[in-house]
Amino acid sequence: MTATRIDGTAIARRIRERLRAQIEKEQETNPRFKPAFTIIQELGTYVRMKLKAAEEANIICNLVHYPKSTTELQLLEHITSANNDPSVHGVLVQLPVPDHISEHAITSAVADEKDVDGFGVANIGELAKRRGRPLFVPCTPKGVMALLQESGVDLVGKHAVVVGRSDIVGSPVSHLLRNADATVTVCHRRTEGLENFIKHADVVVVAIGQPNYVKGEWLKPGAVVIDVGTNYIPDESKKSGQRLVGDVDFDSAIEVASQITPVPGGVGPMTVAMLLQNVVDSATYYFERERAQKNHNG
Amino acid sequence: MTATRIDGTAIARRIRERLRAQIEKEQETNPRFKPAFTIIQELGTYVRMKLKAAEEANIICNLVHYPKSTTELQLLEHITSANNDPSVHGVLVQLPVPDHISEHAITSAVADEKDVDGFGVANIGELAKRRGRPLFVPCTPKGVMALLQESGVDLVGKHAVVVGRSDIVGSPVSHLLRNADATVTVCHRRTEGLENFIKHADVVVVAIGQPNYVKGEWLKPGAVVIDVGTNYIPDESKKSGQRLVGDVDFDSAIEVASQITPVPGGVGPMTVAMLLQNVVDSATYYFERERAQKNHNG
Numbered sequence: 001m002t003a004t005r006i007d008g009t010a011i012a013r014r015i016r017e018r019l020r021a022q023i024e025k026e027q028e029t030n031p032r033f034k035p036a037f038t039i040i041q042e043l044g045t046y047v048r049m050k051l052k053a054a055e056e057a058n059i060i061c062n063l064v065h066y067p068k069s070t071t072e073l074q075l076l077e078h079i080t081s082a083n084n085d086p087s088v089h090g091v092l093v094q095l096p097v098p099d100h101i102s103e104h105a106i107t108s109a110v111a112d113e114k115d116v117d118g119f120g121v122a123n124i125g126e127l128a129k130r131r132g133r134p135l136f137v138p139c140t141p142k143g144v145m146a147l148l149q150e151s152g153v154d155l156v157g158k159h160a161v162v163v164g165r166s167d168i169v170g171s172p173v174s175h176l177l178r179n180a181d182a183t184v185t186v187c188h189r190r191t192e193g194l195e196n197f198i199k200h201a202d203v204v205v206v207a208i209g210q211p212n213y214v215k216g217e218w219l220k221p222g223a224v225v226i227d228v229g230t231n232y233i234p235d236e237s238k239k240s241g242q243r244l245v246g247d248v249d250f251d252s253a254i255e256v257a258s259q260i261t262p263v264p265g266g267v268g269p270m271t272v273a274m275l276l277q278n279v280v281d282s283a284t285y286y287f288e289r290e291r292a293q294k295n296h297n298g
Numbered sequence: 299m300t301a302t303r304i305d306g307t308a309i310a311r312r313i314r315e316r317l318r319a320q321i322e323k324e325q326e327t328n329p330r331f332k333p334a335f336t337i338i339q340e341l342g343t344y345v346r347m348k349l350k351a352a353e354e355a356n357i358i359c360n361l362v363h364y365p366k367s368t369t370e371l372q373l374l375e376h377i378t379s380a381n382n383d384p385s386v387h388g389v390l391v392q393l394p395v396p397d398h399i400s401e402h403a404i405t406s407a408v409a410d411e412k413d414v415d416g417f418g419v420a421n422i423g424e425l426a427k428r429r430g431r432p433l434f435v436p437c438t439p440k441g442v443m444a445l446l447q448e449s450g451v452d453l454v455g456k457h458a459v460v461v462g463r464s465d466i467v468g469s470p471v472s473h474l475l476r477n478a479d480a481t482v483t484v485c486h487r488r489t490e491g492l493e494n495f496i497k498h499a500d501v502v503v504v505a506i507g508q509p510n511y512v513k514g515e516w517l518k519p520g521a522v523v524i525d526v527g528t529n530y531i532p533d534e535s536k537k538s539g540q541r542l543v544g545d546v547d548f549d550s551a552i553e554v555a556s557q558i559t560p561v562p563g564g565v566g567p568m569t570v571a572m573l574l575q576n577v578v579d580s581a582t583y584y585f586e587r588e589r590a591q592k593n594h595n596g
Binding site: 121122123124125126127128129130131132156157158159165166167171174175178181183184185186187188190191192197 | 419420421422423424425426427428429430454455456457463464465469472473476479481482483484485486488489490495
């Protein structure tokens with residue numbers, strides 16, 4: 001049996017089309033509904049994928065560039081300015097920031113109601129709770145869950161093994177899977193007998209940054225595999241001299257799994273789609289608050 | 299083989315004595331060092347254990363009582379008043395609050411730097427992170443970890459199964475175990491094959507509120523068992539007509555485990571000891587901030 005490929009590229013495209021339609025529909029009754037977000041990034045870095053995806057969904061993406069020599073205060077001023085701009089619904093600071101700047105200070109400075117990355121402590125805290133109410137779920141974990149849902153994977157009571165415990169992927173994915181009623185095991189570099197945990201998993205999510213690490217023969221036949229890894233390995237047959245691979249050895253895993261995400265074309269495009277989803281949600285919340293306030297005052 | 303009982307009562311007593319000595323030592327150089335906390339509770343509820351333990355550790359415990367008919371605003375005023383009182387280092391609102399009051403509004407109102415219960419969203423968020431910096435860890439989860447540590451249990455790479463996923467115990471315990479480098483599985487009422495997970499666990503933490511639910515024959519021989527349950531079951535041989543038991547069937551489990559906490563006398567006394575620890579830590583932070591400010595100004 002060969003596994004079905006979960007086509008993240010196609011699912012992400014459908015989501016962008018849905019968002020575009022949603023925006024158009026909102027604009028019929030509220031012409032001011034123009035979802036927008038601001039990316040604050042170092043001069044010389046590029047975010048082509050995000051820009052292209054935003055354009056396709058009809059979402060405005062502002063870019064703010066700062067020089068490597070910027071001070072923490074200057075960077076905070078960029079964030080405050082975006083926080084205070086009512087036409088901006090999401091604020092994203094590209095990480096990493098230069099070494100002399102505190103990442104913690106920066107991510108904490110983004111207003112909770114514009115934290116479309118979902119990494120602020122308020123969002124993380126709500127996400128960690130059993131019945132928490134995060135305003136925004138971090139994009140990659142949200143994308144993993146959307147892929148599982150779109151692929152019709154039943155999670156209730158199933159054993160999900162998450163390999164990797166990072167704040168960006170592993171830990172938030174484990175909270176989301178728990179909230180979806182899966183039994184969740186989080187494995188990591190100190191885990192003894194990783195293969196044995198994977199052998200018993202109905203769903204495996206891998207986010208460790210190790211090229212082709214998880215082998216097909218470790219999997220339980222019929223498992224669903226979500227590969228979050230993005231590793232570049234040398235490949236002389238490519239013009240660039242390198243090739244993008246995941247954390248899962250795709251060729252052997254596809255022979256054992258029932259469904260599997262490829263790399264590229266799996267989780268990657270979903271991360272961007274979920275960011276756009278968060279921006280549109282944020283714009284929706286904004287106008288809901290505005291209406292609530294008007295009703296309250298008038 | 300019969301398991302060693304982990305004596306929470308004795309460990310908690312040692313912690314109270316250590317705190318008392320720590321306070322005395324601090325007072326030698328800073329006579330204003332008088333750790334204090336305020337418990338805000340409904341009229342007619344009692345907190346004898348906390349009062350007695352605080353007294354033993356030489357920590358001041360203020361009680362604020364409100365009638366069942368209180369308004370949310372009045373309750374918030376009690377919290378604000380304790381938040382603003384520099385001689386109070388911890389603020390604790392006994393849960394549950396009356397039905398007509400929002401628990402979320404109440405727990406969010408406690409100042410982060412006095413949230414000795416550790417349930418505010420800032421503390422929960424920091425706790426959920428891999429390298430987060432919570433000011434205070436919730437008392438029962440912190441007590442569970444202290445019992446494991448005091449009993450010399452090595453957690454690195456070991457498989458820990460947490461049964462129960464509540465915000466108060468299961469979830470924060472799972473984060474603490476992960477941060478201690480255990481491989482953690484969180485099981486709950488929707489888990490299929492609970493016995494099978496427990497069978498493979500080196501450490502089992504149970505917090506489900508089901509009397510004597512986990513049986514000795516489910517355990518892996520030599521497992522360490524921490525029982526967070528506090529269930530009252532009918533017992534005609536007792537004057538009160540009832541008896542306190544845990545979530546683990548102690549009599550069968552003690553024959554299989556290597557170490558096990560009894561109920562009562564296991565986790566219970568540790569919860570109160572950790573609360574006192576958090577209050578003393580909070581007082582310490584307070585004077586550190588005061589010193590830092592003085593140095594800054596002068």
